Amino acid sequence: MIFVAVGTQFPFNRLIQYMDDWAISDNNKTQENVIAQISEGDYLPTNIEYERFMSGETYNQNVRQASVFVSHAGMGNIISAREQQTPIIVINRQIILGEHRNDHQADGLKWMGKLDGVYTASTQEELYQHLQHINDLKPAKNSHVGNQHLSDTIADFILHGDNKESLVKL
Amino acid sequence: MNPNSKQKVLAIASPGGHWIQLYKICQPLESQFDVVYITPGAQYSTTNKNKRILNITDASADSKLKIIPLVFQLLTIFIKERPTAIISTGAAPGAIAILLAKILPIRTIWVDSIANVAQLSRSGRMVKNIADKVITQWEPLSDGHKITYQGSIL
Numbered sequence: 001m002i003f004v005a006v007g008t009q010f011p012f013n014r015l016i017q018y019m020d021d022w023a024i025s026d027n028n029k030t031q032e033n034v035i036a037q038i039s040e041g042d043y044l045p046t047n048i049e050y051e052r053f054m055s056g057e058t059y060n061q062n063v064r065q066a067s068v069f070v071s072h073a074g075m076g077n078i079i080s081a082r083e084q085q086t087p088i089i090v091i092n093r094q095i096i097l098g099e100h101r102n103d104h105q106a107d108g109l110k111w112m113g114k115l116d117g118v119y120t121a122s123t124q125e126e127l128y129q130h131l132q133h134i135n136d137l138k139p140a141k142n143s144h145v146g147n148q149h150l151s152d153t154i155a156d157f158i159l160h161g162d163n164k165e166s167l168v169k170l
Numbered sequence: 171m172n173p174n175s176k177q178k179v180l181a182i183a184s185p186g187g188h189w190i191q192l193y194k195i196c197q198p199l200e201s202q203f204d205v206v207y208i209t210p211g212a213q214y215s216t217t218n219k220n221k222r223i224l225n226i227t228d229a230s231a232d233s234k235l236k237i238i239p240l241v242f243q244l245l246t247i248f249i250k251e252r253p254t255a256i257i258s259t260g261a262a263p264g265a266i267a268i269l270l271a272k273i274l275p276i277r278t279i280w281v282d283s284i285a286n287v288a289q290l291s292r293s294g295r296m297v298k299n300i301a302d303k304v305i306t307q308w309e310p311l312s313d314g315h316k317i318t319y320q321g322s323i324l
Contacts, residue, residue: 076190079324150281
């Protein structure tokens with residue numbers, strides 16, 4: 001199963017249509033089932049299952065069970081994918097198409113692409129290319145989100161200020 | 171020592187990615203400190219009696235007039251809560267909180283968002299010479315001195 005989710009703040013009709021078209025195209029060689037969370041989009045897919053919004057529980061279950069998670073370029077979904085150990089393909093919204101208030105998701109692709117388990121696409125072609133090699137997509141090696149050393153460094157600083165700084169080395 | 175005497179830490183972030191990062195960084199601090207979360211995101215609230223989330227006005231470079239009520243809200247919170255430290259991941263309201271805390275006996279910590287890989291965020295650049303501790307989540311952005319790298323949440 002492929003899970004598609006676009007966040008809850010804005011619609012992302014273009015991504016839903018890409019996946020709706022992909023589901024019945026020859027590209028879908030393994031006849032993958034596609035489930036989408038479409039938010040308030042007015043493009044209603046005909047070839048895939050969809051819900052506008054999902055409970056956190058259903059959502060997490062879908063992320064966990066999916067062979068790949070296709071998402072808008074949102075940090076929340078990248079974290080869910082990592083925690084549920086599912087590879088994620090992110091595609092950015094574009095301000096020019098009215099998909100967001102600014103273009104920060106386009107900038108986001110640059111750093112997201114450096115993360116383990118995250119694949120980026122800025123066009124339909126790039127998205128379909130990733131989906132063509134679905135078995136090559138790997139989840140993040142580690143499911144943990146957060147960093148004990150980072151939090152410990154901060155705790156130490158709160159308690160002791162600068163005087164211990166030289167002892168805090170990665 | 172009574173259990174309520176843990177030192178207080180205020181954790182401030184804007185909604186979305188900034189908030190998620192702040193929460194992942196500060197959650198491990200909750201056993202050691204009394205962490206109070208502050209956000210302009212009205213959508214964030216909690217039913218957990220042991221957590222507190224305070225809402226503030228949003229302000230950004232595009233809405234400068236809102237800085238005035240925001241400053242009053244933050245000062246009121248600082249006076250009432252008497253925090254030992256404040257920590258922010260951004261964006262503008264967090265930077266403003268750090269600038270304000272600078273004139274008070276409050277330790278200030280800035281953790282720049284992971285979304286800023288080529289240079290510090292705009293709000294990070296505002297506070298980098300002001301905050302007592304400045305942390306980047308990308309090693310190349312560390313100058314090994316004022317701006318340090320201590321790993322990232324991802």
